[in-house]
């Protein structure tokens with residue numbers, strides 16, 4: 208019996224894991240530079256946390272949750288996203304307070320039962336930020352800038368920042384009403400999903416990707432036209448400050464996002480070169496979620512990037528292979544028991560100094576060991592043959608220039 212990986216999941220193999228580590232370290236660096244602190248929450252939560260926050264009529268809650276019962280019959284769910292768990296953990300541990308700004312970040316796996324395709328998996332990873340405690344539009348701008356800073360630090364190019372305002376519970380009913388009356392006569396011509404959305408969540412129609420729905424969607428009313436004075440002023444301030452910061456954005460009135468907790472600002476960053484699944488990150492303001500989940504009313508704003516999609520871009524744009532920075536520095540090739548003992552001594556010494564070092568463990572010939580060193584990309588090889596050992600020295604070979612130098616045995620450790 209051979210086992211295979213579950214559909215929609217991927218192993219991150221050694222050839223890629225250095226790239227993942229690099230990306231994660233840039234996330235830590237950028238988020239911490241913005242004074243955010245890391246939080247880690249369990250990968251499963253009570254199901255109700257997500258139905259309550261993401262919304263009962265969203266695709267995520269209706270079709271995509273990995274829901275299961277534990278042995279006591281409690282309904283649990285693998286987290287499809289991290290905003291709700293961060294709110295839960297923040298409230299439970301007294302981190303979120305209405306009178307103070309709290310900045311948190313996370314990196315980890317999320318789970319959605321979606322149809323797998325390029326850029327879409329069932330287990331995928333996000334890195335994200337959630338900021339609580341202020342309704343200042345400057346924080347919306349800060350969050351967008353942080354996201355842009357992160358992508359710039361990674362060297363990503365050709366990205367488009369789409370920004371919109373979805374209004375608030377005060378002005379959204381009017382927008383819903385206008386959408387319903389606009390789509391009413393043509394809804395039969397639209398896809399089955401849109402027909403359902405028309406009943407329960409007409410805003411989500413704007414996010415439909417079906418070709419046959421596009422024409423109607425293009426001419427639909429825009430949320431910007433129904434914003435209440437408060438939402439309108441907030442949105443204008445966000446756009447003004449983004450402009451002041453010289454951050455190029457596209458105001459996209461079709462941007463409604465797939466989660467129900469948003470109000471006011473929403474944004475998404477897309478990469479054209481990625482094809483159908485081209486959103487590399489998304490986020491926005493969610494001023495009502497903390498109260499919805501049992502806390503005191505506390506405004507909040509955040510975003511998350513899709514790590515797999517960013518990794519795809521880094522590979523495409525020829526991100527400098529991190530192997531050369533962290534690859535094998537030295538390979539110690541040895542013949543004979545005495546030499547092998549010394550080789551092991553040497554690699555242990557190098558490793559203690561965090562110099563990436565390795566040797567042969569398969570009793571290969573000296574020639575085969577040199578071939579292996581080359582295959583592993585070693586910068587230098589130390590050759591410890593029986594003859595050299597007797598004479599009290601080893602040979603250091605520079606793999607790039609092929610230059611060989613004789614070095615006394617007791618100086619070998621310092622030379623590299």
Ligand code: HAM
Pocket residue numbers: 287288289290319321326327328329330331332333335336337465466486487488489490491508509510511512513514515516
């Ligand atoms: P989201 O737009 O659902 O937002 O996900 C954020 C990013 O995760 C997407 O832009 C995409 O890059 C990636 N992503 C989502 N689903 C998949 C998938 N099945 N396979 C691969 N990548 C995927 C959220 O999750 C919100 N919690 C973001 C947020 C934080 N809003 C406020 N704070």
